[in-house]
Amino acid sequence: MPDRERDLLADYELGDNRYGKSRIRLVTVRRGPTEHNLRDLTVAVALEGDLDAVHTAGDNAGVVATDTMKNTVYAFARDRLTGSPEAFALELARHFAGYPVVERASIDIEEHRWLRIPVDGGEAPDAFVRAGDLTRLVHVTANRSGAIQVEGGVGDLTVMKTTKSAFAGFDRDRFTTLPEVDDRLMATEIRATWGYRADDAAAQGFDFDAAWEAARLALRQSLAEHFSPSVQASIWIMATAMMDAVPSIDWVRMVLPNLHHWLVDLTPFGLDNPGQVFVSTTEPHGLIDATVHRRDAS
């Protein structure tokens, strides 16, 4: 082994790097006169900047400790988590982008949905059930220069179409055994993220909640209604429907596993199986990842 006491910077250099705090678990309760409001977020902070000496010289001057990031998230939550998670993420990102060593600050949020528990005569004011049907996603960056990027999204949204899905016309070679089908189950766990036009996102009072809700509804509607010749085509169809519905969205990315459901062969037992009984599998799975852009994107 070469002499490790030599000047390593003669041979090596630092490349891309970032650091931060992940899995900051934050719950807030707002106690109104007649009912409580509950929020449940998992927050991650990541910073990039002038960090060469931290790595190559062990010099921590100017480093924002990840413990400080965590403290800041909780402190900001006290009074500033009152609107959309995107707005909260923007406040955090701009704060961290103000440290001298920081060139760019990123905030990721997963918001877990809780619903009021239905009770006789209405809804409980102070008891909640975790929804579990999807997670709201936020990714925000702020640069030292003041430039920002805001992305929204949904994750953990597991869906199934029991018809209007086919897969045919694909390449056949000596390794191909899959039959063409004109009617299959299509099941996936949707992870869709999208980018807001920078000027809209930076505008005071932009309604991120309304935009997110409109995007979610368009996704849901188009998912239910479209005929799918492939998961790839489904992404195109759903992504364009979302952008039709929300003009502030510049692009949509979807990462969709194809969670195969195989028709069980019941003929050994003297039974037919006309699309009735399936085995649900998770591995292996197809994985389709595509982004669709608006042509006149900002």
Next chain:
Amino acid sequence: MPDRERDLLADYELGDNRYGKSRIRLVTVRRGPTEHNLRDLTVAVALEGDLDAVHTAGDNAGVVATDTMKNTVYAFARDRLTGSPEAFALELARHFAGYPVVERASIDIEEHRWLRIPVDGGEAPDAFVRAGDLTRLVHVTANRSGAIQVEGGVGDLTVMKTTKSAFAGFDRDRFTTLPEVDDRLMATEIRATWGYRADDAAAQGFDFDAAWEAARLALRQSLAEHFSPSVQASIWIMATAMMDAVPSIDWVRMVLPNLHHWLVDLTPFGLDNPGQVFVSTTEPHGLIDATVHRRDAS
């Protein structure tokens, strides 16, 4: 090491034993003229019986292969999974209890809920979203003699009460640092199982779906409304409410983690925190396990 060729039965004997197939992933689609119905079950089969020679002599005569169990579940699903999961489990359990070596057959089912996707003007007939808010649980046993036991349940039901929960008056000794509190968050992931009266469960046409729904609603209502002096007392209150609501239930068991939410100390940052900002934790957690019986249980 002693001579392994000797008669091991002189020194050792087989004790409790069971075997079966777990994680049988079953999805069915029923294709009606106007809409599809989707079911999603994870099934486990376990058998007990005259299996000494299987273990001690390597003699597989009479053994029902676990692969055969899996086949049977799929074959039965073709025509017999038309009502409640409890009824389906009973058919399976009685079938397996009919094999000569089997003394007792157990069926466990987790039913995963899917909801129709809302679309403009109603609901999609053939597109579904996985609910994710709870799992329906079934445990059924059938004996060679014909005796049966049926249990229902809910799992994966994560809930939170933001007030009406306290914990005080407990023992204090030199290892105690927890302060008494008259108002705390109570969060848990409910796993509740219950036993149906044997004669009700065995009756033709007993409505397991209605019983399960009534139990679930009573659990939900009592969860939201009661004042909790401890998780233990909450179990008593919720379990008795469920049995009040469903006379066919003989006992209720709950296993409840106490998922602590700690108030964040914001004073270093010059902020108060009157029950607003919490850190959500999963480990360590309290774990409370209790069963409540009806006194005149069957």
Next chain:
Amino acid sequence: MPDRERDLLADYELGDNRYGKSRIRLVTVRRGPTEHNLRDLTVAVALEGDLDAVHTAGDNAGVVATDTMKNTVYAFARDRLTGSPEAFALELARHFAGYPVVERASIDIEEHRWLRIPVDGGEAPDAFVRAGDLTRLVHVTANRSGAIQVEGGVGDLTVMKTTKSAFAGFDRDRFTTLPEVDDRLMATEIRATWGYRADDAAAQGFDFDAAWEAARLALRQSLAEHFSPSVQASIWIMATAMMDAVPSIDWVRMVLPNLHHWLVDLTPFGLDNPGQVFVSTTEPHGLIDATVHRRDAS
């Protein structure tokens, strides 16, 4: 719904119950003059006793808070976690069994193994890698009367036999499609637990570490060497080998999933597959659970 203000104790009674603290994550470092020793345990405490009023009346008098249990585990770890995890569990169990309300205290420990990192010329005195090949299991109970039970075990031990495993001679009926095989892969994740003779376990200076190590080695040796006509027979063979090796063990229980590896059909691609290429699966899986007793058990 009936009047909830009535005397619920007229209709209902508390059954089996226990409560405690789970997932207490404990790491200790002992700093010797030449090297450090690292321990990593996950501890759970559970108590049973006179807890009727806690449940039915919300009266917490005498209740040991689960937070106090956690504190006690950390405080005891300061000076008393110096030998086997079984000895540490016994100290904790006896402590908790001394509280007036407690009839029985149970301690469960998972010990995660760390190994010194090999370096040029030996091993690092202060750097460790987590082994990941198995977890050591401990379950101890102490009663108010002073009676104790001590169980050892191993978990998370994933193994495979690439031959000397068969499955034939089993029942065939109309739901059976599995062919008989005289040579298959057998893969499982072993969870084996065993009970020590009460008088041995209670003896001052009983060497739990030596007993555990001997049991582990006998399990490993017999696993590698035996011919398996079924997973059931494997349990009998391995369990009796372990008791042959460790006279203080009264019984052994194993819970073994049968993690199927299916031979891939390569004939569509013009290839044979003489036991070469397999698809590894986790669901569905067989699950075999059996206990073997020493006939003259204590």
Next chain:
Amino acid sequence: MPDRERDLLADYELGDNRYGKSRIRLVTVRRGPTEHNLRDLTVAVALEGDLDAVHTAGDNAGVVATDTMKNTVYAFARDRLTGSPEAFALELARHFAGYPVVERASIDIEEHRWLRIPVDGGEAPDAFVRAGDLTRLVHVTANRSGAIQVEGGVGDLTVMKTTKSAFAGFDRDRFTTLPEVDDRLMATEIRATWGYRADDAAAQGFDFDAAWEAARLALRQSLAEHFSPSVQASIWIMATAMMDAVPSIDWVRMVLPNLHHWLVDLTPFGLDNPGQVFVSTTEPHGLIDATVHRRDAS
């Protein structure tokens, strides 16, 4: 909502996209005259190329079905998985890059290590235990042009330094409460990946196994020996040591969570705690991600 029957391509365009098959679980057994050899891989295939019409027109002409990818992996494993996982990945990547629609093919492999079970007098020829201490990582791409990239790596490698780790000199502001420490535990789960010089990787007979082993040993040695002023500095130190040891490596990237171990305050119980008893945590955690390059990289 606008008319969805219009020409969507007027408004939208497809951006980055890829698709493939993930979680292909492959086990091979090579049956030599005296012993078996066991391999256990999880393989993922991803393709990029001329896929616009697949997405925007639902035209699957030329599409390689993900089922075909899976078949190909199993068929290739029959005779071609005889050397390093990198060599196997290269064969697969070059095969897939040969399809007309494919511009670039990527193969990811996780190799899970199995060790022969030690038995009296040596090692079992046909019985194995899963190591669990680390996963070997491979990422290979092949372009239509013939250009390739090969990356190696290790994952799931959990390590701890019980001294020679500090964190001091960092920024302090009003959100900072973390004290400076000159001696702390440093625990992390290492994910390190690295890129091989393209000409070395493309050379016939390049010994990927030797390179991987040398990189692993250098990582291990430097991990154990260095003094860490921060996780960032540790990455620099370990990455440069790996490149010192393996000239064919151009760059190393590490993604390291900082798995905090907090010293337990035992003073309420009348005990000191001089670096003895810690609570192990996983959330929140620091997360440090950095790449180090060789200056004269290819």
